[in-house]
Amino acid sequence: MDNLISIVANTPLFGGLSDEQLAHIGGITLEKTYKRGEAIFWEGDPGIGFYVVASGKVKVYKTSSEGKEQILHIYGPGHPIGEVPVFSGSRFPASAMAIEKSRLLFFPRKDFVDLISKQPSLALNMLAILSVRLRQFTVQVENLSLKEVPARLASYLIYLTEEQNSGEVVSLPISKGQLASLLGTIPETLSRIFNKMTLHKLITVQGSRIQLLDREGIEDLSSSGRLGE
Amino acid sequence: MDNLISIVANTPLFGGLSDEQLAHIGGITLEKTYKRGEAIFWEGDPGIGFYVVASGKVKVYKTSSEGKEQILHIYGPGHPIGEVPVFSGSRFPASAMAIEKSRLLFFPRKDFVDLISKQPSLALNMLAILSVRLRQFTVQVENLSLKEVPARLASYLIYLTEEQNSGEVVSLPISKGQLASLLGTIPETLSRIFNKMTLHKLITVQGSRIQLLDREGIEDLSSSGRLGE
DNA sequence: GTAAGGCCTTGACCTAAGTCAATGGGGCTC
DNA sequence: GAGCCCCATTGACTTAGGTCAAGGCCTTAC
Numbered sequence: 001m002d003n004l005i006s007i008v009a010n011t012p013l014f015g016g017l018s019d020e021q022l023a024h025i026g027g028i029t030l031e032k033t034y035k036r037g038e039a040i041f042w043e044g045d046p047g048i049g050f051y052v053v054a055s056g057k058v059k060v061y062k063t064s065s066e067g068k069e070q071i072l073h074i075y076g077p078g079h080p081i082g083e084v085p086v087f088s089g090s091r092f093p094a095s096a097m098a099i100e101k102s103r104l105l106f107f108p109r110k111d112f113v114d115l116i117s118k119q120p121s122l123a124l125n126m127l128a129i130l131s132v133r134l135r136q137f138t139v140q141v142e143n144l145s146l147k148e149v150p151a152r153l154a155s156y157l158i159y160l161t162e163e164q165n166s167g168e169v170v171s172l173p174i175s176k177g178q179l180a181s182l183l184g185t186i187p188e189t190l191s192r193i194f195n196k197m198t199l200h201k202l203i204t205v206q207g208s209r210i211q212l213l214d215r216e217g218i219e220d221l222s223s224s225g226r227l228g229e
Numbered sequence: 230m231d232n233l234i235s236i237v238a239n240t241p242l243f244g245g246l247s248d249e250q251l252a253h254i255g256g257i258t259l260e261k262t263y264k265r266g267e268a269i270f271w272e273g274d275p276g277i278g279f280y281v282v283a284s285g286k287v288k289v290y291k292t293s294s295e296g297k298e299q300i301l302h303i304y305g306p307g308h309p310i311g312e313v314p315v316f317s318g319s320r321f322p323a324s325a326m327a328i329e330k331s332r333l334l335f336f337p338r339k340d341f342v343d344l345i346s347k348q349p350s351l352a353l354n355m356l357a358i359l360s361v362r363l364r365q366f367t368v369q370v371e372n373l374s375l376k377e378v379p380a381r382l383a384s385y386l387i388y389l390t391e392e393q394n395s396g397e398v399v400s401l402p403i404s405k406g407q408l409a410s411l412l413g414t415i416p417e418t419l420s421r422i423f424n425k426m427t428l429h430k431l432i433t434v435q436g437s438r439i440q441l442l443d444r445e446g447i448e449d450l451s452s453s454g455r456l457g458e
Numbered sequence: 459g460t461a462a463g464g465c466c467t468t469g470a471c472c473t474a475a476g477t478c479a480a481t482g483g484g485g486c487t488c
Numbered sequence: 489g490a491g492c493c494c495c496a497t498t499g500a501c502t503t504a505g506g507t508c509a510a511g512g513c514c515t516t517a518c
Contacts, residue, residue: 194467
């Protein structure tokens, strides 16, 4: 079983730090475990520190007044979550929940800010992480506003092939219901679109295994093409 | 007329720096002016530095393959733009264009990264700015995905009253066409919604002057209420 | 085995909002 | 002043995708 320090040492945020510094970081962290479905924090809670996922899988999401959910990110091991209030404002802009049994490291805000002030490379690492997230958000806004649901699903499948690079078969890392929420739609609509894509011989679906039959066709669709009739 | 240094000294990004440091920053910057409608950079261009708006107004936006536009931000004096490639990746994730005659300062990536490595407070300022943007993006995604257009417009009007705090009258800082693009819709739809809100006695509209007649009603609407019939 | 609950799918229906086309007005230029 | 162009508006129509309701299937519990 991996200890705190070795987890810390392997997350990109702490890349390039000396052993001594890693030990110090290990000293300020707190480990917590969460069951599947357990809340990590809620939108609007005061954020007195941030988390790094050590194992498991976590969703960060918003909920509408009618209860509809939009997932903003899904993060696995190595990703920080809830870092926005560390640097601005004081409340979490969204909620976070474990979608499987997860272990998280917690870093108190003040200790971390002290550390970052002394460690330019840590600051630059964090800047890089936030920049990547900004980039991802531009894509999410683009998807929601400028693309229809079939195109969003196609983009997601292409993203998965790159993530998993397992040839033409990918396996959905989350339930179809959660995927609907990530893509900004509902399970009924997602189901119908899987159907249409199957009819068009772009994919085959067996449970969470998706086979991509026509990579080029899927790419066309993802860059905002249409799915005929 | 304000010179470079005084502009630099008054942008939040450079808050808390010594005169000497400000002078140094003034030394690495380059001033550029843009006419209304002139492109500053395009999505996908390599980003060899970032900009700070000194005067005027700039939109940052994405375009779909069919030519529809989604505005991500509109920035005025003091705001940095195009900073994502400074810290991650190398290409701009979106395009930027002056929507009025504007003056911008350009900071070369390398010089700025050198500076930030030596200046923890500069790093923390930048972290704060990026965090605010992440927070704004969570709101934009929430709006696009979980709210209908009338609720988005209502939120925007409330935001304007706070921004301008001029009592119950606000003036739109951008054309209605651009506002439509910011809210993720089209001018026709926006126009109809202005109408409906007027019929419901929530607002009156004269050109770009909007009077808020029923602040509470508008707040209800913004938090995802409905506009009857 | 049987019961129960979660997840997914399917069908019928509805509606928010986009498309297309035409018109009106305000401010330019010449 | 005439002609233009840009912007906003209005009307008629279409459609993507959401809502509601029902049913199937698979897993877990006992």
